[in-house]
Amino acid sequence: MKKNNFDFTIPQRQSYVAILMIVWKTYRILIRQVFPFLVIFFVGKSAKSGFGDYFLYFVSAIALIGMIYSILAFFRYYFHIEEDKLIVEKGIFGRSKTIIPFERIQTINFEENIAHQLFSVLRLKVDTAGSSQKEFEFDAIAKDQAYALRELILEKKSKLKPIAAKGRSEAATVEEKKTYTSILKLSIIDLIKVGITENHFRSGSLILFAIYWMWDNLREAGIDAEKYTEGIDPLAGGVIILISLAVVFVILSFLFSLFRTVLKYYGLEFWRSDNGFKISSGLFTKKDVSALDHKIQMVSWSDNLLRKIVGYYQLSLKQASSIAINNKSSINIPGCRQDQIDMVTRALYGSRAFDDIEMESVDKRFMYRRMVFLSLIGIPFIALGYFDTKPFFIVLGVVLMIYFIVTSYFRYKKCKFGHNEKMVMIRGGLFGDKAETLPIIKLQNIELSQSPYQRRKKLANVKIYTAAGSVTIPYVGFDRAIRLTDYLLYKTESSNKRWM
Amino acid sequence: MEFSNQQIEESELPSVLDIKYRSIQKKHRTVSIIVSTILALILLAIPLTINILSGDTWFFDHIIYIVGICCAVYGFLILLSFKGYANKGYAMRERDIIFKQGWIWRSSTIVPFNRIQHTEIDQGPIERMFGLSKLKIFTAGGSSSDLKIPGLLPDTANRLKDYIQIKVGRDEEE
Structure with a gap:
């Protein structure tokens, strides 16, 4: 047995590779903080000899301190297992001890970037239940050790009696060691198709933002970028330059979104386990994300004009997370076809979940x-x-x-809403289509709001909050809004099903 | 075992329309007037300090406009204190708590008891002077959706909190 090779009861450090990772992490934060000064130093006019020297000393000192700090942090970071708790001790000056009982552990995710792959180590992320407790991570642990640790934790966890099983089955959170059925695998061709049909506007605006940011920083550094454009008459030659700039810009946006897609979704595979979903993708940084059924609050899918032609949707499973609501905790799968979406919703909500939902329009x-x-x-x-x-x-x-x-x-035309006894569905979109679905019991609270105009015309907005974000139904007739609210509340309040 | 599963017509459901809201303490209006005054003074003080520190006369040159803008903002805030107070109200039903607010844009938020994570009673320095408390109700729906009911007597706030606690506890048992 592999796991017998490791004795986790003895406090131990991470793999030495972790020093690299911590140094890298510390430096990245430092560089981000002092970047504007660096630019000023290297290219600005303010680099007078005396000041420049001091600045160099200052930077070296910070770099040295950062290095020492990282190394110390590594040597003062221990973890071990005591019965059924994971214990982490850390802190350079003050020691802090974190105790995580196994039953609190929701998921254990692995992540590896190039450096990890080179040294065959993994970054291990532990996601715990509870709203206030933060998740934590090990920067680098030897691969087989990491697998052994995960196996050990999950095995011990499955033996634990679920703490006062109240509707939700704690044991169900043991998601590993289960059978995985592959739902979707993106080939290179799929990937390129997805990249081509990306929303290029978004890439374009990202590029614009980056250019703007660089421009701003350069100007701050004392470089006058405008002097290069001075010679151009903004009206006469301007149009041609504008058009060629636009063409270059379009091509750039296109390439950028293609590049981003390949980087992010290379080798994407999407699995169904007994009680959850798992996705793994990434070219340089390979990322594993799992979502358990009971944590998923909303399922939405959307396409755009280009995606319509190839029949692709972007599917996203939004899950409640202990950290603030953000995109990190939702699973996004581009290049899904309708039948794969059906597979996912069938697995989550049953086969006829969206039957007899009558979609209604909002007010004109x-x-x-x-x-x-x-x-x-x-x-x-x-x-x-x-x-x-x-x-x-x-x-x-x-x-x-x-x-x-x-x-x-x-x-x-596209904004529609509807519900049946279990599910709420909201459709929207501009050129493409978008659908958001959630079980009624996932509702956390509900807000009715009216502007003065809406009050005069007897209209209201209904906003449904869940633990993974909110959806709004705008401009509903006031009576309908009240009826909808009453119904959703009735369903939520009369059900003793857990939202998580 | 007692079990019933009667069909319920949508028209028979209890409606949020029938709710009679309770208004909050009138002293809350005074509190928000004081807060507005402090806010307006700070707004006025910032350009003044910058001007004095930099030795500029810009502030004094345009004193009429600045005072005018400040008065307008201040007037609006005072109006908001009055109207805001009049439009705030809360209500408890068997299974949820409701809070309405807003003068120009009105909204009411409904939180079912079986979604409440925890509750908190909060008292700012000015609220303390007037003997008022604020009841905060947290759900997993994110900070923008948490209920904050201001202008309650500490006694009322405590009773509400206890009541909610009992309700939440009962839901967990079921």
């Missing part, structure tokens, strides 16, 4: 209001173009207005 005024308010954005452009006699701005303003009017129409 949702569209009118959006049209009026959003197209107001175009007016300053038109005014500017009119008074400055620049036809370009007038065209831009009109295009903006038409865009907002058309999109408001689409938004309204």
Whole structure:
């Protein structure tokens, strides 16, 4: 037996490789903090000889302290197992002792980046139950040791009696050692298809943001980027340059999103276990994320215009997490087909979960209001173009207005909601479609709100909060909103099923 | 074993429309007026200090506008204190607690007892002077959705908290 090779009852350190990881982590934080100063130092005018020397000493001192700190942190970090508790001791000056009973451990996830792969170690993340307790991680543990540790914890955990089984089965959280059936595996071709059909607008805006940020930093550092663009007459040569810039920009966005997709989803595989889902992907940093059925609060899927052509959806399983609600704790799978989505919802909610849901439209005024308010954005452009006699701005303003009017129409047409006895479904989208589904009992609280306009027209917004984010149904007739609220509350309050 | 499973018509469900809200303590209005005053003074003090420190006369040159803007903001805050107080209200039902608020944009939030994680009673320094407490009710729905009922007498807040505790405990037993 492998696990007999390791005695976890003796306090021990992580693999020595962890020093590297901790140093890397510390430096990354440090560099992020002092980056603007570094830029100033290397390229700025302020690098006068005397100041520069001091600055160099300062940086070296910080680097040295960071190094020593990391090494000390490593040597002062012990973990061991005592009966059925995992105990972690750490702290350079003050010692802190963290005790994690096995039954609190929800999932154990592994992660490896290139350095990990090189030294055959793993980063081990332990996610614990409870809202206030934070999760913790080991930076690097030898691979076989990590597997042995996980096996040991899960084995001991499964032997533990579930603490006062109240509706939820604690034993069910032992998710390893179960059979995994593969739901989806993305091949390289799938991956490229997913990359091509990405939302390029988003990549574009990321690039724009990065450029802006760099520009800003350079300017702060005393480099005048504007002097390179001074010679260009903004109107005459401007149009050609603008168009070519736009073309370059589009190509860049496209390549960037393709690159990002491959990086993030390379070798993606998505499994179903007995009581949860697991996904693993990543080119350099391989990442494993698991989600247990009872932790999943919402399931949503969406596509866009391009994805519609290839028939792909992006599926996301949003789970409640002990840390603040964020994207990290939800499983995102691009390149899902309809039948795979059906498989997932069938596994989670049963085979006819969405039957007899009658989708209802929201009030037409949702569209009118959006049209009026959003197209107001175009007016300053038109005014500017009119008074400055620049036809370009007038065209831009009109295009903006038409865009907002058309999109408001689409938004309204796609915005629908409905429910049956168990599930709530909300549809939306702009050019693509989006569906969000959640079991009614996952509701945490519900908010009815009205603007003065909505009060006059007897309309209301219904916002449903869950432990993994919220969904809003806008512009529902007031009576309908009340009926919906009453029904959802009745279902939630009369059921003794756990939301987690 | 007692078991019933009658069909329930949607129209027979208890409705949030029928709720009679209880208003909060009137002293809460005074508290929010004082808070608004402090806020307005701080707003005024920031440009003033910057000006004095930098030796600029900008502040005094534009004193009319600045005072005007401050008065407008202050007036609005005072109005908000009055209207906000009038529109705040809470209610308890057998299985949930409801809090409504807002003057221009109105909202009411309903938290079922079987979703409450924990409750807290909070008292700011000014609230303490007026003998008021704030009841905070936390769910797993995230900080933006937590209920905060201000302007309660400490006694009321405690009773509400105890009541909720009993309700939450009963739900866990079931």
